[in-house]
Every structure is written in structure tokens, then in C-alpha cells.
Amino acid sequence: MPDDPFTQVYTALWDTIFAAADPVAALVKEGNRVSVLDKEDPVKQNPQDCDMPELMLFPAPGPVGPAFTSTSAMFQQVYAVRVATGTLRAKAAIFPIKWALVRTLVKAAVAARPFGLSFVQKLEISDGGISLNDPEAEKGTAGWSLLLTVTVTFVFNKADL
Numbered sequence: 001m002p003d004d005p006f007t008q009v010y011t012a013l014w015d016t017i018f019a020a021a022d023p024v025a026a027l028v029k030e031g032n033r034v035s036v037l038d039k040e041d042p043v044k045q046n047p048q049d050c051d052m053p054e055l056m057l058f059p060a061p062g063p064v065g066p067a068f069t070s071t072s073a074m075f076q077q078v079y080a081v082r083v084a085t086g087t088l089r090a091k092a093a094i095f096p097i098k099w100a101l102v103r104t105l106v107k108a109a110v111a112a113r114p115f116g117l118s119f120v121q122k123l124e125i126s127d128g129g130i131s132l133n134d135p136e137a138e139k140g141t142a143g144w145s146l147l148l149t150v151t152v153t154f155v156f157n158k159a160d161l
Contacts, residue, residue, distance in 0.1 A: 005119055006059070006077055009152050010037060012115035013079055014057055016108050023100035028055045028083075052086030052143065053093060060149055074121065074155045080128065083146040094130060094144040101148055114152075124151040 014035055018025045034056035062078030081101060085093035102125070108114050109123040128147030 005117075005154055007037070008117060009077065009115065009120065009154075010057070010059070010079060012117060013108075013150060013152075016115065017055075017057070017081070017101070017104055019104075022104050024055070024097065024104055027097050027100055028053055052084060053097060054084045054086075055097075056082045056084075058082070062149070062151055068158070071158060072155050073158055073161060074153060076151055076153050079150045079152065081146075081148045081150065084143060085145065086143040088132075088142055088144065090130075090144050094146055098130070098146050098148075101146075105148070105150060119154050119156055121153040121155045124153075125149070126151065 014037075016022070018028075018033060032052065032054045034054060036056075036058045058080055060078040060080035063076050065075035067074045083094070083097050083101075085097070087093045105123065105125045109125060114120045114123050126149045128149050130144060130146050132144055
């Protein structure tokens with residue numbers, strides 16, 4: 001397991017989204033799941049119809065903190081989940097994936113220990129919006145795209161930093 005908490009949470013979030021029994025795994029083919037940990041340039045530049053929907057998980061800008069108590073330090077990292085559908089049919093593409101992602105992320109957020117990591121205090125899920133023909137997400141194809149962000153709050157004892 002990596003030493004840094006950012007990679008640990010990224011990996012746990014990825015594994016949570018694509019758990020075998022999870023509905024997201026059924027909606028996004030394995031070859032269309034883009035992890036920024038796996039390859040130098042994981043993004044397909046000229047996607048074909050079979051490359052959609054595509055789900056990408058990446059670190060995103062957001063609040064860091066930190067905040068302190070007498071014994072602990074708290075900070076945050078934002079992770080973004082972007083889905084490109086390659087289709088204009090929202091009912092067939094974007095809504096089922098959004099519902100599957102929200103259900104999966106809410107389950108993780110309400111767990112007593114999110115991701116099973118002792119230093120993760122909480123998850124906050126935000127809707128970054130649904131857009132049509134977003135050139136960054138769709139890469140030249142017409143379709144709906146979705147952005148959800150997950151803000152993870154980390155808490156460590158000051159002595160452990």
C-alpha cells in the first residue's frame with residue numbers, strides 16, 4: 001500500500017466505484033475506465049463509439065485547509081469523477097450512470113469508516129453539473145457529460161505527521 005494518503009484514497013475510491021457488485025461497473029466497460037494512476041497518458045484522444053461511456057477519476061482543485069485542534073490536523077483533497085457518454089440520449093446514458101455513481105458514493109460516505117481508512121473522516125459529494133458537448137470530456141463526439149466531485153476530509157494526529 002502506498003505511504004501517501006492521497007493515493008490510498010484515490011485507489012479506494014476507484015475500487016469502490018468499480019466493485020464487482022456495483023452498478024457502475026455494469027454500465028462502464030473496463031476498457032473505458034480511465035485511472036490517472038495507471039498510464040502516463042491514459043486518455044483516448046480519438047474515441048470511437050465503443051469507447052463510450054468513459055469514466056475518468058482524477059484529483060481536482062479545491063479547499064485544502066488545514067485546520068487544527070490541540071492534537072490533530074485536518075485537511076481535504078477533492079477527487080473528480082467525469083463521465084462522457086458520446087450520446088445525446090440522456091435517459092439512456094447519463095441518468096443511469098449518475099444514479100449508480102450517487103448511490104455508490106453515498107454508501108461510502110455514510111460508512112462508519114469510509115473506504116476502511118482510519119484517517120478518512122468524511123466524504124462530501126457535489127454535483128459539478130451535466131453538460132452537452134463538453135469538448136474536454138467528449139473529445140470531439142456529441143454527447144452528454146457529467147462531473148461529480150468527492151471532497152475527502154483527512155484527519156491525522158499531529159504526532160503522526
